Amino acid sequence: MSRMSGGKRLIFLAVLLIVILVGLHYSAGNVDRLTPLESALRETLAPVQRLAMVAGREVSGFVSAPARLIKVSRRNQALEERVEELEGKLAQYGEIKEENARLKELLAFKTNLASQLTTEAAAVIGRTPGNWFGSIIINKGAKDGIRRDMTVITPAGLVGRVMRVSDSTAEVLLITDPRSGVGGLVQETRAPGIVEGVAGGRGVLQMVHIPNDLAPDKGHGIITSGFGSVFPKGIPVGTVTEVRRERSGLFKMALVKSAVDFNRLEEVLVITSVNPGGSDNSRGG
Template identity: 70%
Template sequence: MSRLSAGKTLLLLGVLVVVIMVGLHFSADDTDELTPFESTTRDVLSPVQRLVTVVGGKISDVVTFPARLYKVSEHNRQLEQQVVELQGKLSSYNEIRSENIRLKEQLEFKTSLADQMNTEAAEVIGRAADNWFGSAIINKGSASGIRRDMAVITPAGLVGRVTNVSDHTAEVLLITDPRSGVGCLVQENRAPGIVEGVSGGRGVVNMMHIPSDLAPKKGNRIVTSGFGSVFPKGIPVGTVRETRREESGLFKMAVLETFVDFNRLEEVLVVTSTNPDSAT
């Protein structure tokens, strides 16, 4: 060991001894008065004591930092989990709220039609991916009184008619399918015509065979005519978007915007019976 290192060691030991002796003296003395030596020693050692306190605090911070960092990380993870759970609950609440609004509208509509027709509420449980605007499957069948060729509606308007039935399900041919044909009237001028679906029309329907002298105007309302035994009279179908002449040149045709949003068809009403005397 070099002389310099030995000297530093002795100096540190000396300081340690002095500190210990002073500490013992302070702890052993019960008097309130400090001796000159005690006062001088305290004044001399106060910077060292302050330095030791600061360094000790920093060391404590360094030692405890990993634990505090882990606690913060764990707390953040818990908060993130709570956010995910709250977002899920909010989504469920919004879905339930939307469903309640739709069902309330459906109930009010059903009540308003009580003197005109009887209906059975049903949910849409299936749509064909390759023919989205062609047909839909509902969760009510013959066990609920559903029969073939019953009209299907919503509070917004006409949806289609039942084409086949099982005990607990039924298939509905939508008015947007090219195979569908519905006798209708222009509400404003009573012009007759047939509403047909358009192949690949993404929900578009046309009113065909309108007399040329009774061509409807843009915005005119189209309702069912009640001709035949399937669709009751006066059910809203849509509004006229544009009118043009048919290829034969003998009649006019109108492109309609349906009242029912067939992209978001979730609940429907099946018309199980009607009172013709109350129909409008």
């Protein structure tokens, strides 16, 4: 048995030597071509290599995907923050533009009335939610020369009069408040009357005690009369929208649409003095 095993070993070694020699022969004979053994191995391993390469790409993509997602998420967040910032700036620029337009209008109004009135510009900083058409708070007070009963206006017309004053603020009673009373004059008929706010009227005005023979028509303008009033003469108050007979039957009354939009009141002018040569210098109590 041992002799047969030894013979088999010799035969195996001989075959192996022949294979090696043949492989070396072909390899040495043409280095540009693969040996049959190399070719066979490559053909056998090619599908395995292809699968390994695809698997490698998938694994690489899977491993790097979270990093890419994090990067994209951060970029999206940065873009969203930038958009919000630009939208905020755009809104701010729009507000500044509107404020500049209003201030230019106030400046033009002051320039046109420079020969008649001295005014102080102020911003509305407070209103009473439960009494929106009653009074406002402005950011100018005693240290700015503001005093009680000074007239408050806008370029559109009459706003009201100063009621109370602190060092840096003032409370203004609006003409839409029922407590307010303004001596009025119908521009077209020169009919006198009293303009007052209507309780619960949400900014509605009415002119009462108008003589029957001088009753205004719809569309007629109402201005301040200046007679025995704290308000200078000639300031626009509003426009007549309807005329009625008073209950007494002795006078007419008119509903008046205010010249000022009290819902959008943001800046005002306080008349600090009426200069000589103006339309009316009367500022009686």
